[in-house]
Amino acid sequence: MSALVEYLISGVAIGCGFALVGSGFVAIFRVTEVINFAQGTFAVVAGFVAYSGLTSAGAPQGVAEALGVLAAGALGLAFGGAAIGRKHTSPLASLVITLGLAVTAYAGEIAIWGDQPISFSGLQGDFVLAGAHLLRQYLLVIGVALLVLLGLGVFFTRTYLGKGMTACASNRFAAEVVGISVRRMGLLSFALGGLLGGFAGVLLIPIQPLSFNSDIDLAISGFAAAIFGGLRSFEMALVGGLVLGVAESLVGGYVQASYETVVALGGMLLLMLWQARRRVELA
Amino acid sequence: MLSATDLVVRLGSVTAVDGVTLSVERGEMVALVGPNGAGKTTLVKALAGLVRPASGTIAVEGRLAYVPEGRHLFYDLSVEDNLSLGAWRGRDRNPKRIYEVLPGLAGLARRRAGTLSGGQQQMVAVGRALMADPEILMVDELSLGLAPIVVSDLADHLASLHQRHGLALLLIEQNARLAFDLCSRAYVLENGHIVASGSSAELERSEQVRRAYLGVGSTPSKVRSREGDSSESARRDGSA
Numbered sequence: 001m002s003a004l005v006e007y008l009i010s011g012v013a014i015g016c017g018f019a020l021v022g023s024g025f026v027a028i029f030r031v032t033e034v035i036n037f038a039q040g041t042f043a044v045v046a047g048f049v050a051y052s053g054l055t056s057a058g059a060p061q062g063v064a065e066a067l068g069v070l071a072a073g074a075l076g077l078a079f080g081g082a083a084i085g086r087k088h089t090s091p092l093a094s095l096v097i098t099l100g101l102a103v104t105a106y107a108g109e110i111a112i113w114g115d116q117p118i119s120f121s122g123l124q125g126d127f128v129l130a131g132a133h134l135l136r137q138y139l140l141v142i143g144v145a146l147l148v149l150l151g152l153g154v155f156f157t158r159t160y161l162g163k164g165m166t167a168c169a170s171n172r173f174a175a176e177v178v179g180i181s182v183r184r185m186g187l188l189s190f191a192l193g194g195l196l197g198g199f200a201g202v203l204l205i206p207i208q209p210l211s212f213n214s215d216i217d218l219a220i221s222g223f224a225a226a227i228f229g230g231l232r233s234f235e236m237a238l239v240g241g242l243v244l245g246v247a248e249s250l251v252g253g254y255v256q257a258s259y260e261t262v263v264a265l266g267g268m269l270l271l272m273l274w275q276a277r278r279r280v281e282l283a
Numbered sequence: 284m285l286s287a288t289d290l291v292v293r294l295g296s297v298t299a300v301d302g303v304t305l306s307v308e309r310g311e312m313v314a315l316v317g318p319n320g321a322g323k324t325t326l327v328k329a330l331a332g333l334v335r336p337a338s339g340t341i342a343v344e345g346r347l348a349y350v351p352e353g354r355h356l357f358y359d360l361s362v363e364d365n366l367s368l369g370a371w372r373g374r375d376r377n378p379k380r381i382y383e384v385l386p387g388l389a390g391l392a393r394r395r396a397g398t399l400s401g402g403q404q405q406m407v408a409v410g411r412a413l414m415a416d417p418e419i420l421m422v423d424e425l426s427l428g429l430a431p432i433v434v435s436d437l438a439d440h441l442a443s444l445h446q447r448h449g450l451a452l453l454l455i456e457q458n459a460r461l462a463f464d465l466c467s468r469a470y471v472l473e474n475g476h477i478v479a480s481g482s483s484a485e486l487e488r489s490e491q492v493r494r495a496y497l498g499v500g501s502t503p504s505k506v507r508s509r510e511g512d513s514s515e516s517a518r519r520d521g522s523a
Contacts, residue, residue: 160367160376167357167368174355176333178411179372 002131007253008246009129013138013207015245016145017043020200021222022237023152024193028080029231030169031182031189034094038079038102039222040215042197045105046072047205048113051120069198076194080187087183102215109212117214122206141203148199149238156234165189169232197222217261221248224268228275244268284309284451285330285347285419290339292322292329299325301475302339307419309345312445312452314462314483316496317472323455324352326472327423330453345418352423352455354408358397362388362407365396369414381410384448385440402433409437413444419451420444426458434458438465459496463487471496 021039028036046068053064079101083094122137156162168175168185175182200218201210208214224244229236247267252260285307292300299322307313317323328334330341331349348369357365366378366388382389388410391399396407405425412420422441426434438461444450456462462469463483471479471492479492486492 163360163364163368164371166360170357170359171355174351174357175368177331177349177351177355178369178415180368 003253005130005132006134007249009132009134009138010207011246011249012242013141013245014204014249015225015242016142016238017200017204017207017241018218018221018225018244019238019241020145020148020196020203021218022225022228022241023149023234024076024196024200025223025226026229026231026234026237027152027196028186028189028193029226031165032080032084032094032186033091034083034098034186035091035223035231036079036083036098036190036193037095037219037223038098038105038215039193039197040217040219041079041102041105042072042076042194043201043204043218044109044210044212044215045075046198046201047210048109048118048201050202050205051113051118054120065202068202069195072198072201073191073195076197077187077191079194080190083190084183084186102219105215106212113212115212117209117211119205119209122203135207137206141207144199144203148196149234152196152234161188220265221245221261224265228268228272240268243271284311284344285453286342287326287330288340288342290326290329290341291337292325292334293337294325294334298337299475300329300336303472303475303477305470305477305480307451307453309418310445310449310451311468312442312454312466314454314456314459314466314469315472316456316459316462316469318495319457321472322475323472324423327421327453327455331421343419346415347419347421348412348415348417350405350408350412350420350422350425352427354401354404356396356404356407356411358395360396361392362394362396362399363392365407365411366414369411370416373415375416376414378410378414381413384413384444385410401429402437405429405433405437406440409440417450419453421453421455423455425454425456426461434461441465459492463497 021043024039024042025036028034049071050064050068053059053067054061057064059067079098082101083089083097123140125136126133127136127139156166164175164180165185165188167180168182172182175185204210221244225240226237228240228243244264247264248260251263255263286305288304290300290303291298303326305315315323315326325334327349329336331347357368360368363378366381367376370376378392385406387403387406391403396404399407409422425437441452442465445452452466454462454466463486466483469480469483469486470477471486479486479489487497
């Protein structure tokens, strides 16, 4: 029983991280129709910058992590400039650009932080739930992720800027008609995607050490979470992330750690096929 | 107030608008009629700054707003959000002033735009454009897909805005009867060229215009209650 609780809670925590990465995919896709395959890079860079802030600059943990998140946001803006900065760049061309940027970023990451996995301690200590000893960092990840996603909901439904971005997602031509710059909103969405990826990076790095190529796993899991909601729903990205995180954790705990990603993604695929069939039946 | 001179707009290798010259004066209601594919929407998009002309000049004095063909609302957002986003560049984003001129929208404020009827959506589209507090409004295909009674109601609203607030209007319409009834002056666009222009009354009397746009045997409208005829003579000479 205690093992199950441990797998469930750790799965939910990891799933929240996937949901944050997935929400980054959603934020960018809704406005620009670009699938940003550099989404995992934002998480890795945020984790690495936070690590440098802690170890080299001696900054307090919260400050170092905030710097990491902001750095990811700035990187998102820069990647956005490269991907959609030129007018009439097709979403497919932008996708290839983000893929190229993600691979190119490896060089910088290796030059600055090396090629070995990096981690730092998160929230110290553990707590007991139903006989299971759990890291307090799990609670931090779950709490912060839910707050960030709640804030995202408030941003898109209550703020004028958020509504402007939703307007671009709803009808790009109409947005231009009323004077909204779809390109600027696209850049903003990339910055937002960077921040969301950044939160995932600084929250997950104490649980899962990150290396320069961890972006692939994060991007695949985040993309799977995002695609669960058709790349348009933040709520469904959260659900997708949690399903994936818990499935991974259970497979890793009860079967074998090396199978966890494959089995979890396979399960996700089956779930999406069922979802698609249901949609067809309802239509 | 709004003028285009020798305007040429190309869409790829196709010249959609070819040497068009037109103008709308302050407080004037002008129609642009023509068949499908004449280049009306391309022309109005160029006037709205959404399409870059290949050559020619466009001059706009005052604020201009545009209601695109097919409404193009933000269907996931509420009516109120749709309206407030119309003032994206403005300071006053409170839609209350629109509810005063289009009272039918007040009761729909919380409804999602995607759930409205075609006529209600067209009303929201007009209201959204009015949020920019324009001095000239361009409406592309007001009547598209709407029942005649709904079109008549919308036309009355536009006429009222014109009379009470001095709003200038450029109405792009396939329904020439509606266009001539609502506007004092009109242009006829065919294959990217202005082929006729003049007062609506004069155009209605033109045999060719009546045959092409009002149906053979149509009689000039008896319901005209708008401004008087202009002194400009109707012509159908292939030049603007």
